Amino acid sequence: MAAAGRDQDYADVLERIRAKHETAVDELLQAQEADRLKAVVERDLGEIRDILRAVVLTRGESETLREIISGYGELWSTQIMTALLNQNGENFHFVDARRVLRVVDTPLGTEVMWEESKALLDAVLEEAGDRNIAITGYIASTQTGGATTLKRDGSDFSASIFGRLLGASEINIWTDVDGVLSADPRRVPDAQVLPEVSYNEAIELAYFGAKVIHPKTMLPAISARIPIFIKNTFNPEASGTRIFVPSELTVLRKSCVAGFSTIDNIALVNVAGTGMIGVCGVTQRIFNVLAHANVHVQLICQASSEHSLCFAVKLSDMDRVKKELQDHFSREVSQGQLSAISTVSPCSIVAVVGDGMSSATGVSGRVFDALGKAHVNVVSIAQGCDERNISIVVHSDQTERALRAMHSAFLLSEITVSVGIIFDENDIAKNLVDLLTQRRGNIQTRFSSDLRVRGIASATKMLLSTGEPLGAADSLDASSEPVDFEKFVSHIQSDHLPHALIVDCTNNASLAQHHVSLLARGVHVVTANIHALAGPLTSYNQIMSERRLGKTHYGFEVSIAGGIPIQAMLKPIVHGGDEVTAVAAVFSSSISHVMGRIRERSAGLDSPHITFSAALAEAVSHGMTEHDPLDDIVGKDSLHKLLVMARELGLALTEEDVHVEPAVPVDELPPPTTGDGSAATRKWSVYDQVMRDKMESAASRGNVLQYVARLNRQGDASIRREEVPAESNMGQLPGGNICVCLWTHRYAHSPLVVQGPLGTPSATASGLLADILRLVSELGGRDRGPNRLRRTPSMEALATPGGSPSNKV
Numbered sequence: 001m002a003a004a005g006r007d008q009d010y011a012d013v014l015e016r017i018r019a020k021h022e023t024a025v026d027e028l029l030q031a032q033e034a035d036r037l038k039a040v041v042e043r044d045l046g047e048i049r050d051i052l053r054a055v056v057l058t059r060g061e062s063e064t065l066r067e068i069i070s071g072y073g074e075l076w077s078t079q080i081m082t083a084l085l086n087q088n089g090e091n092f093h094f095v096d097a098r099r100v101l102r103v104v105d106t107p108l109g110t111e112v113m114w115e116e117s118k119a120l121l122d123a124v125l126e127e128a129g130d131r132n133i134a135i136t137g138y139i140a141s142t143q144t145g146g147a148t149t150l151k152r153d154g155s156d157f158s159a160s161i162f163g164r165l166l167g168a169s170e171i172n173i174w175t176d177v178d179g180v181l182s183a184d185p186r187r188v189p190d191a192q193v194l195p196e197v198s199y200n201e202a203i204e205l206a207y208f209g210a211k212v213i214h215p216k217t218m219l220p221a222i223s224a225r226i227p228i229f230i231k232n233t234f235n236p237e238a239s240g241t242r243i244f245v246p247s248e249l250t251v252l253r254k255s256c257v258a259g260f261s262t263i264d265n266i267a268l269v270n271v272a273g274t275g276m277i278g279v280c281g282v283t284q285r286i287f288n289v290l291a292h293a294n295v296h297v298q299l300i301c302q303a304s305s306e307h308s309l310c311f312a313v314k315l316s317d318m319d320r321v322k323k324e325l326q327d328h329f330s331r332e333v334s335q336g337q338l339s340a341i342s343t344v345s346p347c348s349i350v351a352v353v354g355d356g357m358s359s360a361t362g363v364s365g366r367v368f369d370a371l372g373k374a375h376v377n378v379v380s381i382a383q384g385c386d387e388r389n390i391s392i393v394v395h396s397d398q399t400e401r402a403l404r405a406m407h408s409a410f411l412l413s414e415i416t417v418s419v420g421i422i423f424d425e426n427d428i429a430k431n432l433v434d435l436l437t438q439r440r441g442n443i444q445t446r447f448s449s450d451l452r453v454r455g456i457a458s459a460t461k462m463l464l465s466t467g468e469p470l471g472a473a474d475s476l477d478a479s480s481e482p483v484d485f486e487k488f489v490s491h492i493q494s495d496h497l498p499h500a501l502i503v504d505c506t507n508n509a510s511l512a513q514h515h516v517s518l519l520a521r522g523v524h525v526v527t528a529n530i531h532a533l534a535g536p537l538t539s540y541n542q543i544m545s546e547r548r549l550g551k552t553h554y555g556f557e558v559s560i561a562g563g564i565p566i567q568a569m570l571k572p573i574v575h576g577g578d579e580v581t582a583v584a585a586v587f588s589s590s591i592s593h594v595m596g597r598i599r600e601r602s603a604g605l606d607s608p609h610i611t612f613s614a615a616l617a618e619a620v621s622h623g624m625t626e627h628d629p630l631d632d633i634v635g636k637d638s639l640h641k642l643l644v645m646a647r648e649l650g651l652a653l654t655e656e657d658v659h660v661e662p663a664v665p666v667d668e669l670p671p672p673t674t675g676d677g678s679a680a681t682r683k684w685s686v687y688d689q690v691m692r693d694k695m696e697s698a699a700s701r702g703n704v705l706q707y708v709a710r711l712n713r714q715g716d717a718s719i720r721r722e723e724v725p726a727e728s729n730m731g732q733l734p735g736g737n738i739c740v741c742l743w744t745h746r747y748a749h750s751p752l753v754v755q756g757p758l759g760t761p762s763a764t765a766s767g768l769l770a771d772i773l774r775l776v777s778e779l780g781g782r783d784r785g786p787n788r789l790r791r792t793p794s795m796e797a798l799a800t801p802g803g804s805p806s807n808k809v
């Protein structure tokens with residue numbers, strides 16, 4: 001109150017109030033009615049001036065005076081609304097709620113004197129006759145007739161009270177949102193309006209921070225079984241939310257959870273010690289201390305061992321509570337019966353609310369699975385026996401991540417993954433960004449997932465998104481920010497997004513060394529970079545150790561065979577109880593291309609003469625080779641892929657265990673001068689004649705040359721140029737393709753074969769996207785199948801009597 005400190009500036013405040021109301025009535029009402037209401041406002045302002053003068057003179061104030069003064073706003077606004085309605089042809093009678101609504105304050109809050117209020121209201125209704133009534137909200141009168149208010153959210157409370165007194169069929173509360181939401185939209189942008197919630201669900205959500213409706217508002221409606229409708233003043237066409245008794249819509253809703261809400265700025269206080277075990281009265285003493293300190297307890301949790309008891313209080317009360325308890329239990333602490341009283345802060349309570357939770361199994365499992373996958377640490381847990389609310393305490397900096405992860409887990413919103421892409425000079429990253437941009441809508445629909453590219457980086461620069469996800473139009477050319485790996489990863493692993501993913505599109509051995517640390521800090525990794533898995537066994541074992549913990553996903557299918565699903569073929573064999581006994585593979589698409597092109601001439605096909613060096617130059621231009629094609633020629637690329645495959649089959653294979661021969665006979669001719677890719681390729685002409693001779697020699701025996709990697713279950717491994725029968729799978733392999741043949745106990749005579757083209761950036765990008773979608777599936781993004789099925793002209797032709805594709809299409 002402006003007068004509380006003997007400050008007569010209240011006169012300026014009252015003058016502004018008067019001017020504001022005079023302007024409103026002049027704009028809304030005709031002159032005669034406007035003058036009448038201005039006189040009412042002036043009269044009431046005179047009463048307020050008298051009260052404030054008394055406050056100045058007595059140098060004090062009281063809650064009663066505050067309530068008297070704060071009620072005038074409701075009186076004026078309701079009278080203006082009544083006059084405006086009547087001016088527009090309606091027939092309304094103004095009612096001052098203080099005439100009819102009698103209340104009494106109790107320790108549990110405001111209590112309505114129902115019988116007395118009903119009698120007073122009946123008299124006013126008789127006075128109003130056939131007119132509608134406009135009643136003030138917020139204000140009421142005491143048992144003795146003194147002015148009072150209904151305190152916080154009193155206007156909505158008034159609506160519920162009068163709904164019960166009048167025997168209304170429904171109560172409509174107009175606010176500034178479309179209804180009760182499944183979560184706070186500021187924290188969960190995909191929060192949805194709930195068409196219906198039960199009274200109990202609404203009370204739970206309201207208690208835990210949902211601001212749409214206060215729990216006390218619903219009490220009169222609950223006792224009279226009157227539905228409450230939450231509507232938006234600024235969007236009256238919206239259907240809003242119906243709050244009523246539990247129904248099939250609330251109990252049997254598909255997600256079984258209605259929504260999520262939070263209480264922030266919380267501290268946990270923990271009292272522990274062996275002296276508490278089996279001792280009666282300790283809990284009573286703790287809460288007596290809190291009661292005497294007038295501290296409200298938000299949540300309580302005690303282990304069945306009785307060794308400890310923790311409870312949540314407001315953060316502002318933490319220090320005071322800790323001191324009070326330390327003082328009270330000082331003797332027990334000094335004697336070792338209680339350990340030191342500890343606190344954890346700042347925290348938030350996240351509540352999972354839903355009537356359907358009580359009849360559904362696995363709800364808690366889904367909650368904690370979602371939190372675990374989002375790397376959210378749960379500090380404490382509480383659940384009532386009605387199973388309508390699971391309350392979880394988390395550290396404040398993880399609140400948004402927890403909310404989004406759980407919201408996604410119950411299919412109330414999309415699973416959101418923050419994606420960072422790292423690349424070198426290849427075009428894989430550009431193709432992947434283009435693919436993610438093109439497929440984003442399909443992924444959102446089919447997997448209920450949102451893959452947000454929030455950063456791209458090269459060896460020198462990076463581009464970070466602070467708003468909309470990066471797309472096909474975004475390029476590092478527009479960025480001048482130097483690359484900072486730690487800053488890049490921290491940006492991708494944002495606190496407000498539940499899942500972070502780094503996609504390594506490089507072939508950089510130094511970057512591969514960071515994979516383990518990324519997994520350890522909770523960042524998922526999808527990679528085309530084989531160095532981490534094909535390097536020292538210690539690196540491989542560390543990555544597998546992080547994978548076994550189950551907290552992060554490591555996708556590396558592309559590193560072995562691009563978009564060709566070698567790993568997807570291996571897993572069912574191993575998991576199904578079979579065993580791979582031997583592997584034969586052409587891993588290098590570049591050497592496959594070279595051999596295929598030379599073979600065309602050697603087989604007498606009508607094609608231009610293709611030399612070894614020219615075919616290799618083609619492979620370089622198509623992006624099939626490593627940066628230096630010497631890595632392909634000497635078998636380094638094939639060696640890395642064989643090592644990873646062997647280790648996935650359970651063999652502790654190292655580079656020293658593999659016999660490797662180059663793809664060309666380097667022992668017979670001097671090695672070429674190597675440099676960058678193009679320079680190295682120009683020097684390969686020294687091998688043109690010898691490679692043609694060897695190819696023609698093999699053809700004379702009905703064979704072809706391939707560069708083959710072999711492995712058996714005893715760990716014997718080799719990579720060398722071989723002659724293979726022309727009729728075999730490898731003999732008929734098209735140039736530029738790879739081929740993997742697997743022999744198992746069940747497929748001992750005829751191998752399982754997978755083959756296909758490899759090496760183009762677009763194919764690798766597709767393989768990376770497939771690996772990313774495997775991560776999405778692990779996070780709960782179940783494949784819902786095609787959004788719709790289509791019919792082709794051929795189908796329609798066949799469906800027509802007498803029709804066929806040939807004469808209809």
